[in-house]
Amino acid sequence: MIDEPLERLRTAARRTRELALNRAATGLGHQDADDDAGTINTDDALGFNPFPLLEAFHHNGIRVVVIGQVAGIMHGSTELTGDLDLLWDGDPAHAPALAAAFTFVNAQLADETGNPMAIHPDSFLRPKVQFTSPGASGDCCTPTLPWGNLHVRGFLDRAITAVDPGGLEVHYVSREDLIQMRRALGRPKDLRRADELEDRQG
Helix, strand or coil, rough: CHHHCCCCHHHHHHHHHHHHCCCCCCCCCHHEEEEEEEHHHHHHCCCCHHHEEEEHHHHHCCCCCEEEHHHHHHCCCCCCCCCCCCCCCCCCHHHHHHHHHHHHHCCCCEECCCCCCCCCCHHHHHHHEEEEECCCCCCEECCCCCCCCCCCHHHHHHEEEECCCCEEEEECHHHHHHHHHHHCCCCCHHHHHHHHHHHHHH
């Protein structure tokens, strides 16, 4: 049986790669994304494929929750994206497995100001690190990252798990929590996508 959220994501990632296939590189990454259009217009859309990293999390036994527009797509959003945003619990005991997963996909890390960082368990204990990899780039956050009045740690507990026929498990934030995150960020793309999710929910 095909898991619909994962099939939606596979289809969207394929469409993103096709859309960006013949587009000239701009030198812009997810951190440079326009607040309205999002990362679909950046170089991170080139070759976008989040599954190698999601599979690395699964095989290394680290529970990471997908947030952002990839989670939106899994909930049925039709907007494409070129980045993968992630949330994990920030427990130091789980950091080595997280580092192993990012190492496996040949990722590179940077702090919030763009300074390169080593892939080391301690690097992931920051509120947020940026990552780039051959298939997907984005932000990897812990609940200590400020989200206004939101209690993000609870989002981890309420996350949904999608399972494909091969046994891959992908955890993603619930629709209700994703809408709250969108409203808290408040950028044009976030408000538009929150409206879309609410319309689909209705």
